Amino acid sequence: MKKQTKAIRIQTKKSSNREHSVPLYLTSSFAFESAEQGKALFEETEEGNIYSRFSNPNVTEFVEKVCMLENAEDGIATGTGMAAVFASMAGLLKSGDHIVACRALFGSAHQIITQILSKWGITHTYVDATATEAEWEEAIKANPTTGTPAARMVYLETPSNPGLELVDLTMLARLKAKYHFILNVDNCFATPILQTPIDLGADLSIHSATKFMDGQGRVLGGIVVGSKELIQPIRFFARHTGPSLSPFNAWVLSKSLETLELRMERHCRNAQQLAEALEALPDVDRVLYPFLPSHPQYELAKQQMSAGGAIVTIELAGGFERVNAFFDALQIPTLSSNLGDSRTIVTNPNTTTHAKLKPEEKAALGITPGLIRISVGLESIDDLIEDFTQAIEKSADVVAADVVAADVVTADVVKENVA
Numbered sequence: 001m002k003k004q005t006k007a008i009r010i011q012t013k014k015s016s017n018r019e020h021s022v023p024l025y026l027t028s029s030f031a032f033e034s035a036e037q038g039k040a041l042f043e044e045t046e047e048g049n050i051y052s053r054f055s056n057p058n059v060t061e062f063v064e065k066v067c068m069l070e071n072a073e074d075g076i077a078t079g080t081g082m083a084a085v086f087a088s089m090a091g092l093l094k095s096g097d098h099i100v101a102c103r104a105l106f107g108s109a110h111q112i113i114t115q116i117l118s119k120w121g122i123t124h125t126y127v128d129a130t131a132t133e134a135e136w137e138e139a140i141k142a143n144p145t146t147g148t149p150a151a152r153m154v155y156l157e158t159p160s161n162p163g164l165e166l167v168d169l170t171m172l173a174r175l176k177a178k179y180h181f182i183l184n185v186d187n188c189f190a191t192p193i194l195q196t197p198i199d200l201g202a203d204l205s206i207h208s209a210t211k212f213m214d215g216q217g218r219v220l221g222g223i224v225v226g227s228k229e230l231i232q233p234i235r236f237f238a239r240h241t242g243p244s245l246s247p248f249n250a251w252v253l254s255k256s257l258e259t260l261e262l263r264m265e266r267h268c269r270n271a272q273q274l275a276e277a278l279e280a281l282p283d284v285d286r287v288l289y290p291f292l293p294s295h296p297q298y299e300l301a302k303q304q305m306s307a308g309g310a311i312v313t314i315e316l317a318g319g320f321e322r323v324n325a326f327f328d329a330l331q332i333p334t335l336s337s338n339l340g341d342s343r344t345i346v347t348n349p350n351t352t353t354h355a356k357l358k359p360e361e362k363a364a365l366g367i368t369p370g371l372i373r374i375s376v377g378l379e380s381i382d383d384l385i386e387d388f389t390q391a392i393e394k395s396a397d398v399v400a401a402d403v404v405a406a407d408v409v410t411a412d413v414v415k416e417n418v419a
């Protein structure tokens with residue numbers, strides 16, 4: 001049976017009411033039929049629900065579908081994507097361990113690694129997404145000079161947020177065979193429809209289900225999937241620290257997975273066409289999209305993804321003033337820091353999602369004042385292209401004004417210097 005059929009047909013066993021759509025199991029706990037059953041459930045000699053912090057039918061259904069889509073054995077769902085990221089690290093790492101992470105990370109993942117895990121003696125090294133195999137290996141193996149131990153975990157996003165840099169998963173799988181670290185991949189931007197990291201050698205695949213899995217900006221959720229062996233300690237961590245996904249959110253997310261493939265097809269087609277249209281405009285300094293031949297890692301994108309995704313990142317000349325004018329001129333997109341919605345969203349990472357990074361960190365990630373992340377929605381592509389084109393034209397005056405202002409300043413400086 002094809003995955004698309006399973007994404008629709010996997011469903012919690014029907015109740016005696018013979019419902020067609022799965023009911024919402026809005027219950028914090030489950031009743032035991034006898035003291036004997038309660039004992040057996042806690043001893044795990046019998047499988048079943050006890051308490052919704054541990055498991056719940058709606059959550060189990062959602063996990064089962066994601067495991068199927070990701071070709072994973074087991075998984076654990078969490079209340080947010082960040083809870084999944086944190087649980088995957090806190091459940092598997094201990095004091096003295098070392099993480100090697102890709103520098104291009106979502107801001108909160110960066111804060112977990114640098115500000116939280118560091119308090120518990122877990123150290124890190126950052127590597128550029130585009131680093132060579134030798135550079136990754138250098139960071140991964142033990143370094144007697146600095147006293148850095150060999151990596152216990154390699155953590156990355158591919159494609160990254162917002163720079164759309166890719167990491168070669170097959171190359172890291174080769175290094176994993178040599179150094180035996182846990183390869184932990186945030187697959188949020190690609191979704192399991194475009195990329196299945198576990199098939200390429202990863203151990204864990206993580207999602208902010210808040211994004212494309214929900215796809216309509218309604219609920220928060222997260223999930224981490226992988227082998228039974230690795231999920232077991234993560235489940236222990238989650239069961240006792242409580243970052244559980246709510247049954248309601250799981251119900252919404254499981255329903256949304258029925259249409260994920262269909263939505264991703266349209267998201268990707270729209271994003272590809274918008275990226276091509278923007279690249280043809282002389283006024284756009286940079287267009288980043290993994291499936292544009294101009295993307296520096298186009299070949300790798302074609303190897304490990306089946307389409308380019310829904311995120312297009314562009315750079316407009318004129319800095320923040322231009323971005324402001326451009327956003328004012330746009331008629332259709334929403335200005336929001338979220339992404340992965342049926343509605344197109346634009347954001348300026350420099351002043352929003354990545355505002356807390358230090359200037360040198362922003363510089364290393366190419367986050368400039370004029371950078372715009374576009375989460376391309378499901379609207380008519382003709383309408384989107386028309387709207388983006390008119391807003392770029394309308395906001396062009398800001399650049400012109402900036403250039404005039406810059407010329408005046410330059411002229412003044414020249415005059416002063418001459419004087």
Ligand SMILES: Cc1ncc(COP(=O)(O)O)c(C=O)c1O
Nearest residue numbers: 080081082106161188208210221
């Ligand atoms: C790549 C990536 N990973 C993780 C997260 C965190 O997800 P959540 O907001 O569901 O905690 C985000 C959020 O934007 C993200 O873009």
